[in-house]
Amino acid sequence: MPSHLEIVRLLADGELHSGESLAEQLAISRAAVWKAVRKAAATLGVEVEAVRARGYRLTVPLELLERERILAGIGADTRAALGPLDVLDEVDSTNRHLMALARAGAPCGTLCIAERQTAGRGRHGRTWVSPFGSNIYLSLLWRFEQAPSELGGLSLAAGAGIAAVLECIGVSEVALKWPNDVLWRARKLAGLLLEVTGEAQGPSTVVIGVGVNTHLPDKHAQSIDQPWVDLVTARGTPYSRNRLVSQVIEHLVAVAQGYAAHGFEPYRATWERFDRHLGEPVRLSLGLRQWTGKHAGIAPDGALRLDCDGSILTFQAGEVSLRAGETIR
Ligand code: BTN
Numbered sequence: 242m243p244s245h246l247e248i249v250r251l252l253a254d255g256e257l258h259s260g261e262s263l264a265e266q267l268a269i270s271r272a273a274v275w276k277a278v279r280k281a282a283a284t285l286g287v288e289v290e291a292v293r294a295r296g297y298r299l300t301v302p303l304e305l306l307e308r309e310r311i312l313a314g315i316g317a318d319t320r321a322a323l324g325p326l327d328v329l330d331e332v333d334s335t336n337r338h339l340m341a342l343a344r345a346g347a348p349c350g351t352l353c354i355a356e357r358q359t360a361g362r363g364r365h366g367r368t369w370v371s372p373f374g375s376n377i378y379l380s381l382l383w384r385f386e387q388a389p390s391e392l393g394g395l396s397l398a399a400g401a402g403i404a405a406v407l408e409c410i411g412v413s414e415v416a417l418k419w420p421n422d423v424l425w426r427a428r429k430l431a432g433l434l435l436e437v438t439g440e441a442q443g444p445s446t447v448v449i450g451v452g453v454n455t456h457l458p459d460k461h462a463q464s465i466d467q468p469w470v471d472l473v474t475a476r477g478t479p480y481s482r483n484r485l486v487s488q489v490i491e492h493l494v495a496v497a498q499g500y501a502a503h504g505f506e507p508y509r510a511t512w513e514r515f516d517r518h519l520g521e522p523v524r525l526s527l528g529l530r531q532w533t534g535k536h537a538g539i540a541p542d543g544a545l546r547l548d549c550d551g552s553i554l555t556f557q558a559g560e561v562s563l564r565a566g567e568t569i570r
Pocket of ligand 1 (some may be wrong): 358369
């Protein structure tokens with residue numbers, strides 16, 4: 242029996258495919274085609290239409306990930322810094338997969354990208370909704386000489402890199418919310434989850450996980466518990482997933498190399514240019530406690546500086562929101 246992915250790959254272009262040609266390509270009987278197509282579509286969560294006497298097509302075409310195309314879109318210097326690139330049809334979480342590879346000795350620069358995640362991880366133990374064939378789920382493994390405690394600004398630097406990529410491909414009004422939400426008009430467009438392990442004095446191993454909503458069908462979005470947006474909405478037109486993956490890899494590698502050499506400082510200006518709340522009155526919540534003050538910028542270690550009636554407090558963790566009654570930019 243052909244795999245679900247094999248079937249959906251044949252239909253990915255969104256064109257009509259006759260039962261006869263599908264039967265031939267999948268080496269199954271014509272009578273078995275519709276059942277196989279329906280099952281594949283249901284399993285992968287895509288929608289297929291059967292057009293009487295003409296065949297089958299996906300209601301929304303998919304641009305599936307292509308390893309060679311992704312590599313061809315990456316400059317030679319960046320490629321030289323990369324380890325193996327795994328393009329997976331399905332994985333529980335690209336971060337978890339890379340963490341396991343890292344423990345088994347995978348080299349710096351190893352990458353994992355997947356068409357779908359069955360247990361995508363978000364911050365604060367949330368689930369990252371990761372349907373098949375849309376969006377980007379990517380993780381990069383990087384090894385640093387620095388101690389884990391010196392890597393506090395890395396997730397911000399990486400977030401600034403992702404915001405810059407999105408701006409560069411034509412998304413205006415991209416913004417960052419500390420520590421690493423990438424927003425468009427106050428709705429989440431992308432998120433980062435960094436997982437760090439290492440010796441107290443270094444070295445450290447980091448998995449930088451990035452999720453970008455490129456096209457999020459409504460039926461999948463129902464389970465997202467925060468305002469969200471996808472790239473096609475924010476940009477106005479679709480953008481190639483493969484091209485975007487190459488650009489994200491370029492930027493993440495540059496950030497990892499730059500951070501290893503110079504820390505957060507070179508990224509502060511970019512971060513502050515995108516910072517949605519800089520200079521605004523905000524509330525910072527950490528567990529059950531809350532502080533209010535003016536967002537006074539980012540410390541060299543990536544901590545949030547909060548001006549509370551003239552005293553500056555710094556926070557390594559927490560959720561930032563605009564203070565009640567303030568208008569959202
Ligand atoms: C957030 O909650 O904002 C962080 C979301 C990070 C999601 C990405 S998708 C690729 C990588 N693998 C995961 O399991 N999570 C990250």
